Amino acid sequence: MVYITRRETFAAAHRLSKPGLSDEENFELFGKCSNPQWHGHNYTLEVVVAGNTDPETGFVMDLKELKKIIHKHVIDKVDHKNLNLDTDFMKGIIPTSENICIAIWNQLYDKIPSGKLYSVKLYETENNYFEYRGE
Numbered sequence: 001m002v003y004i005t006r007r008e009t010f011a012a013a014h015r016l017s018k019p020g021l022s023d024e025e026n027f028e029l030f031g032k033c034s035n036p037q038w039h040g041h042n043y044t045l046e047v048v049v050a051g052n053t054d055p056e057t058g059f060v061m062d063l064k065e066l067k068k069i070i071h072k073h074v075i076d077k078v079d080h081k082n083l084n085l086d087t088d089f090m091k092g093i094i095p096t097s098e099n100i101c102i103a104i105w106n107q108l109y110d111k112i113p114s115g116k117l118y119s120v121k122l123y124e125t126e127n128n129y130f131e132y133r134g135e
C-alpha cells in the first residue's frame with residue numbers, strides 16, 4: 001500500500017457558537033473563536049489517498065486529478081468564504097476544525113477514482129491540527 005498526499009491551503013472566516021447561548025456563554029465555551037463579528041484562519045489541508053500502484057502508470061492515482069477533485073469539492077467552497085454562511089456542506093454544523101475535517105471527508109470519500117481516501121488532516125494553526133480517517 002502506498003500513501004499519497006496532496007496539500008492545499010485556504011483562508012476562511014468562521015464563528016463558533018451554539019444557538020440559544022448568550023455571547024458570554026459562547027465565549028466561555030469557545031473562547032476567541034466565538035467572536036460575534038467573525039474572524040479568520042489560514043488553514044492547511046492534507047488529503048491522503050492509499051492504494052496499490054497501477055502497473056501501467058506507476059500511480060496510486062494521478063495527483064493532478066486529486067488536486068482538481070479537492071478544488072472542485074472543497075477549496076472552491078471554502079477559500080475566502082464564511083464557513084457558517086457560505087459553505088453548503090457546512091450548513092447547520094458548528095465549524096470547529098474537527099467538524100470541518102469530517103465534512104471534508106464526506107465531500108471527498110466517494111469522489112476518489114482509484115485507491116481510497118485514507119485521511120483528512122486540517123491545520124488550524126502551526127501547533128493545532130486535526131485528523132479524520134472515517135471512523
Ligand code: NI
Nearest residue numbers: 014032033041
Ligand atoms: Ni476560530
